[in-house]
Amino acid sequence: MASKRDDFLDAVGYLMATPGARSDDPIFTTPAEKVSGREVDWAILDEPYMRDLKKMRPEDFNRLYNVEFTMNKEAHSEVSQALDALAARMSDYFAERTESEVSTTLLSPGQLTVEVPGKGYRRQNHIGGEEFVATSVRQGAAGKLIFVFKPTAASQYTKMEMNEVDAAANLDGFRATMNLAAGGDFFAEIRSIRALATKEKEAKEVVEKAAVYADFGSW
Structure with a gap:
């Protein structure tokens, strides 16, 4: 046993x-x-x-x-409840904005986690410059917040996911969007939680x- x-x-x-x-x-x-x-x-x-x-x-x-x-x-x-509350608040912000207000582009080449319909999650290479629209936020398995995006161009996948640190570092101007969605300094709130x-x-x-x-x- x-x-x-x-x-x-x-x-x-x-x-x-x-x-x-x-x-x-x-x-x-x-x-x-x-x-x-x-x-x-x-x-x-x-x-x-x-x-x-x-x-x-x-x-x-x-x-x-x-x-x-x-x-x-x-x-x-x-801790978990506070992170869930922050994720819900940011998800509401994304839902209430136009796509142009919450769009961003990948700054450099890299592998991203994407979800392909009928095939689940996988890592996929990107060349940089791809555009995404932020749609929601959820708490991930390791306690980090996961940002969910949809591609603006036709693609074999329906969404891309990136944790809070990678999103701030690898998506053009997205750290400012994170602050707006959080209603203040996003990472300061994360540290407090x-x-x-x-x-x-x-x-x-x-x-x-x-x-x-x-x-x-x-x-």
Whole structure:
């Protein structure tokens, strides 16, 4: 029978290997699934941490799981909810504007994540200069905001997706559009939201120290 650690690592592997994967995919939401997508999102950000998990005995992992994740869901949920609210606000902005107001062009050649009808997501080469229109924003699997665009020219794909950092760096003038859609400095708001994760980490350290002292006191 698979351990909770094995379930967790399988879920992380799925997210890392599947372009466009999201934590609300069926793999994370079926009744039999022991690991939630949000917990996977949290751990996928820390590769050394993941290497440590792979070395653990299942019983050690189960103890760590209860401290690291179960006791921190409320704080992590707060971060997720704030990001979802920001994404919804920006999506409304894009929906209310004309295409010319939220259009942008790719600054240089590169591979972009696109969705092809009937074939799903894939990486596709672009030469630079392609024009896109921003249509919506959603929270991605690793906790970054994903900006969704449609191509203005005829194409085999219907939409292109790019995370917040890549969109600001690789799309002409789009950082200014991000600020307008957010109603202020987009990245300042992102930093403020993610500061909640720092509070979560501090709370986790307090819990871990308390557990250590409790173990010491029982010797």
